Amino acid sequence: MTKILSPKNDYVFKKLFTQDHEILADLINSVLELPENEKICSVTVRNPVILAEDISKKFIILDIHAADESGREYDIEMQVRKFETYPERALYYLCRIYAAQLKSGKDYSGLNPVIGIHFLDYELFPDNDDFYFNFMLRDIRYPDLKLTDDFNLHIFELPGVEAALKKKPHPGLEWLYFFNHVHEEEEDVMQKQYNNPMITKAYDILKTLSTDEEIRHRAKIREESMINEAIFMAGERKKGKEEGIKVGRKEGKIEQAENTARKMLARNMNIEDIAEFTGLDVKDIQKLNQDIEGKT
Numbered sequence: 001m002t003k004i005l006s007p008k009n010d011y012v013f014k015k016l017f018t019q020d021h022e023i024l025a026d027l028i029n030s031v032l033e034l035p036e037n038e039k040i041c042s043v044t045v046r047n048p049v050i051l052a053e054d055i056s057k058k059f060i061i062l063d064i065h066a067a068d069e070s071g072r073e074y075d076i077e078m079q080v081r082k083f084e085t086y087p088e089r090a091l092y093y094l095c096r097i098y099a100a101q102l103k104s105g106k107d108y109s110g111l112n113p114v115i116g117i118h119f120l121d122y123e124l125f126p127d128n129d130d131f132y133f134n135f136m137l138r139d140i141r142y143p144d145l146k147l148t149d150d151f152n153l154h155i156f157e158l159p160g161v162e163a164a165l166k167k168k169p170h171p172g173l174e175w176l177y178f179f180n181h182v183h184e185e186e187e188d189v190m191q192k193q194y195n196n197p198m199i200t201k202a203y204d205i206l207k208t209l210s211t212d213e214e215i216r217h218r219a220k221i222r223e224e225s226m227i228n229e230a231i232f233m234a235g236e237r238k239k240g241k242e243e244g245i246k247v248g249r250k251e252g253k254i255e256q257a258e259n260t261a262r263k264m265l266a267r268n269m270n271i272e273d274i275a276e277f278t279g280l281d282v283k284d285i286q287k288l289n290q291d292i293e294g295k296t
Helices: 010-019 021-031 086-100 158-167 171-181 187-193 197-210 213-266 271-278 282-295
Strands: 043-045 064-068 073-079 114-120 132-138 146-157
Touching (some): 010 021, 010 064, 010 073, 010 197, 021 043, 021 073, 021 171, 021 197, 073 086, 086 114, 158 171, 171 197, 197 213, 213 271, 213 282, 271 282
Parallel strands (some): 073 114
């Protein structure tokens, strides 16, 4: 049997949920736990095309930009690699989608809510004992007071799903468990594991995608590019740390030289002699001397 591709690969994730809009609508309804009278009936994917040349690029975001029949817009992402500027990038994408609605000659009353639904395969908030976070524009002193409902970011940390399922099972967690384990499960186990028929439908689509050699090849390229990106970022962090150490050492030497110069000035030693001994510039020593005289 062909090994099932992991939906946590963002290329596979996008390929899966742009194949069938019914399962995408169910994913949104389930993870947001929308009440029956607010459930989404259909969605339109704004960016279904995945360019071949984009798959191997570093830092490309294979998100899903969708809208429902009421006009609400969604930015749906699967994020496997942790990077420091994720919060800023997430905010920027939501703002960009919101601003793009305002066409020339239109007023602000025509803007529709923008909702981010981001699945992270890591803990963004490791010190918080939860897996789900909902960010909105609220007053810091009066949390019940919202500025608007038009801006909303839902973050789901996939590593916390197992513990959450033991406490409070619900359809949204079933989807999250699917993301974590579908590529590891046998088909008969999978069919018994889930109650949501849309997840079974997603599995069937994923199984078909997994038999396509071109899709498997692209998924592998995408995974390799993400690994290379992680290695690159780790290298940049190491380089930055080393540069920081060099700067710190240099600053430490200068500070040490200045302290020595102050002691020598206090003994009324010649400025030129101090410069030769410490390696400092004569002008810098003269300034140190002025500072000392100004304090006395």
